[in-house]
Amino acid sequence: MLDLIKVFHQVVESGSFSQAAQALNMAPSSVARNIDNLEALIQTTLFKRSTRQLILTEEGQYFHLQSAKLVQDADKLLSEMKGTNPEPEGVLRISVFESFGNIYLAPLIPEFLERYPNVQIEIELDNKVVDLNSENIDLAIRIGTPQDSRLKARKLLTNYTSLVASPDYIHTHPRIGKPEDLQQHNCLLISHERQRNHWYFSRGKVEKKVSVTGNLISKGGSPLLSAALQGSGVLLLSDWMVTPYIANKQLIEILPDWAATHGAQGSGEIFAIYKGTQYPKPHIRAFLDFLIEQFSLLSVVK
The missing domain is CATH 1.10.10.10 (Winged helix-like DNA-binding domain superfamily/Winged helix DNA-binding domain)
Structure with a gap:
């Protein structure tokens, strides 16, 4: 049986x-x-x-x-x-949101495959939410914990965010001295499928919720980053995307004294999500351990 x-x-x-x-x-x-x-x-x-x-x-x-x-x-x-630990092998199907997959996951995969040559990876760069219980996906990387109680999640890193714009945009538009000033600016927006977008700000015990609008909305961060670099507007995006451009001064931080996030509880955390089995298959478990190892080396704290 x-x-x-x-x-x-x-x-x-x-x-x-x-x-x-x-x-x-x-x-x-x-x-x-x-x-x-x-x-x-x-x-x-x-x-x-x-x-x-x-x-x-x-x-x-x-x-x-x-x-x-x-x-x-x-x-x-x-x-x-x-008395053996099975060698990881087989096809590993991964779904990861586009920007994170391109910037962080893709460069790590060759090292994993070198360690485990009997594993074959199929990767989907897609910003849609996949249903691991109905789609042929072994592991998904997403911002936020899964709502489905049948799934398990392992935290990879905290999704810190920064408010930025290009020097050209800052020099040719009204000064942004407080969060409310953003209502007069073109803001580049992550799509949350809502009628209105809000950014959240905190400084000490002071908290503010600001309604923002803009002429470019995207489910992924890459188009918004490209637009910000060309001076199209103000951007609130993950540090792991914008930090290199802040370092080379292509982007400048705005309101650095304020913590800016996409949600009232912060901008979330990035998780590896997989089906809720007590003993994941060896190649899934090996990849999860590999991700934890790699991301523990990253310094993402502001």
Whole structure:
């Protein structure tokens, strides 16, 4: 029965019989027959099947959740009995938001692959929120903790932000002496899918919420950074994006005495998010440990 359950979990992870068959090195018909046998054994329909998609039934969702620990414990026990730590291998599918993926993650991947040559990485640079439980993604890197209680998260770093503009913009526009002055300026905005955008400021015990507007809105930070460097407006963006340009004076900090954030509780933290299994697969666990190791070396504190 355990082998049938493992096939079932691979189908759920892959999203289809054909993709599960590739992962298991089986024929799709054999995968389908295994699922039929499991359903007959437990007298429960696990999937709603159609030509377009494969969806877990309510009973299937429950069975998947309850059987996960059984599979994990079995794998762990076998590994312990063999007295070996399995070498990380297999395909690792990663989703990461575009700017962070380009700037920080992409340069790290060659070192990881050199350490673990049996791992193959597929990376998606995408600012949309992915559903790890329905999409074929092993690990996502996002700002903020997941709302889905079935997922786990490991913090990589705090997302500190700075308010900046180019020297040209500062010299050709009215002075910004207090947060409220930003209402008279063109602000380059991260899209939060809201009708109005606000930036939040704090200095000591003083807190301010300022409504800001601008002619450029983007889900990713790269277009906004390019526009700011060309003098298009005022930008509130992550330090890991703007610090090099502050250092070479292409951008200048505005209101440095104020802490500026995108939210009332700060600009969030960056997490690696993965499915909530007690024992992640070796290649996922290795990549998580590698990320923690690498980002612990970064100095991101202002």
